[in-house]
Amino acid sequence: MRQFLMVVAFTLLTVGLFAGYSNFGIPQIEPAQPPKQEKIDLGAMTMDKFIALGEKIFNGKGTCTLCHNNLGRAPMLGGTAGLVPKRLVDPRYKGEATNVEEYLIESFVKPSAFVVAGFGKKGTNDTVSPMPDVSAGSIRLNDAEIKAVVAYLQDSGGAEVTVKIPTDAPEQTEQTEGEPRAPFETPEQAIAELGCGACHKVATEEGEVGPDLTKIGGLRDKAYLRQAILDPNADITEGFEKDQMPPDYGAQMYAQELEMMVDYLAGLK
Ligand code: HEC
Numbered sequence: 001m002r003q004f005l006m007v008v009a010f011t012l013l014t015v016g017l018f019a020g021y022s023n024f025g026i027p028q029i030e031p032a033q034p035p036k037q038e039k040i041d042l043g044a045m046t047m048d049k050f051i052a053l054g055e056k057i058f059n060g061k062g063t064c065t066l067c068h069n070n071l072g073r074a075p076m077l078g079g080t081a082g083l084v085p086k087r088l089v090d091p092r093y094k095g096e097a098t099n100v101e102e103y104l105i106e107s108f109v110k111p112s113a114f115v116v117a118g119f120g121k122k123g124t125n126d127t128v129s130p131m132p133d134v135s136a137g138s139i140r141l142n143d144a145e146i147k148a149v150v151a152y153l154q155d156s157g158g159a160e161v162t163v164k165i166p167t168d169a170p171e172q173t174e175q176t177e178g179e180p181r182a183p184f185e186t187p188e189q190a191i192a193e194l195g196c197g198a199c200h201k202v203a204t205e206e207g208e209v210g211p212d213l214t215k216i217g218g219l220r221d222k223a224y225l226r227q228a229i230l231d232p233n234a235d236i237t238e239g240f241e242k243d244q245m246p247p248d249y250g251a252q253m254y255a256q257e258l259e260m261m262v263d264y265l266a267g268l269k
């Protein structure tokens with residue numbers, strides 16, 4: 001904790017020192033390695049590799065772990081595959097799946113077909129899910145990626161892996177170590193790539209887990225917004241809970257991106 005506070009303090013100091021200078025010469029905070037597009041030869045892929053690909057997508061591009069983690073924002077999915085037979089006969093189930101594979105795919109793209117008790121959108125009595133359709137919006141997984149995640153959830157849930165490795169998908173993504181990524185060029189791009197829209201209504205995104213940011217500039221100043229991104233628990237917006245927003249955006253963004261984001265949010269009135 002102490003170390004974390006020191007890192008935050010240092011980051012704030014660095015940002016403060018350089019915010020006054022022109023955009024050139026701003027030092028870059030070392031960011032986490034972002035996902036990199038890479039072609040994968042599906043034809044030569046084994047099921048083990050396909051499952052491993054699904055795990056990478058789950059933890060990376062899919063942004064699933066923003067919510068499916070041990071902080072209680074969303075249910076853990078380790079046992080979900082095993083629960084499906086019960087879900088399918090649950091009177092609250094509104095979908096069309098007939099087996100585990102279909103149920104999982106449906107839950108990714110039509111999350112409200114079944115809403116796990118206690119996790120529905122506020123005020124909807126568990127009829128509407130706060131989870132976004134992961135085939136659309138900023139997450140936008142393609143069919144092959146969705147199948148890979150299904151394979152991963154079936155395998156890790158101890159269920160039979162029934163998905164077939166698709167052979168016709170042109171492109172896959174994989175997280176690779178490599179060059180530091182190029183900085184995001186626009187705030188909209190940063191918002192999309194960093195997954196803010198999974199939780200916030202902002203830019204073209206419609207997330208509902210966190211506060212609506214479309215008029216945030218009228219409510220908060222730049223210093224507050226900077227802190228809200230770097231240290232979300234420092235002040236909790238009324239009506240929301242702590243430990244919901246990921247605390248590590250400071251490590252994922254370059255300093256210039258943080259300032260670009262803060263300027264953008266401050267301008268939303
Ligand atoms: C913005 C937060 C959020 C993100 C991002 C998110 N989920 Fe969810 N997810 C939830 C919540 C909340 C629930 C519980 C409500 C419901 O049943 O829809 C849920 C439910 C589910 C369920 C159904 C569980 C069950 O027992 O029926 C599955 C499967 C699932 N998510 C998979 C995923 C995958 C895979 C991803 C990433 C590609 C993902 N989710 C991304 C919030 C999220």
Ligand code: HEC
Nearest residue numbers: 066194195196199209210211228232235236237240244245
């Ligand atoms: C997993 C969900 C989640 C993600 C992803 C997320 N946030 Fe948040 N955010 C929240 C929640 C919940 C709150 C309210 C609780 C709090 O104040 O920490 C919040 C609060 C905020 C606030 C303060 C709002 C206010 O009313 O003062 C800002 C600004 C903000 N987020 C910006 C961002 C930006 C920018 C990103 C992407 C870089 C992002 N958030 C990603 C969930 C999320």
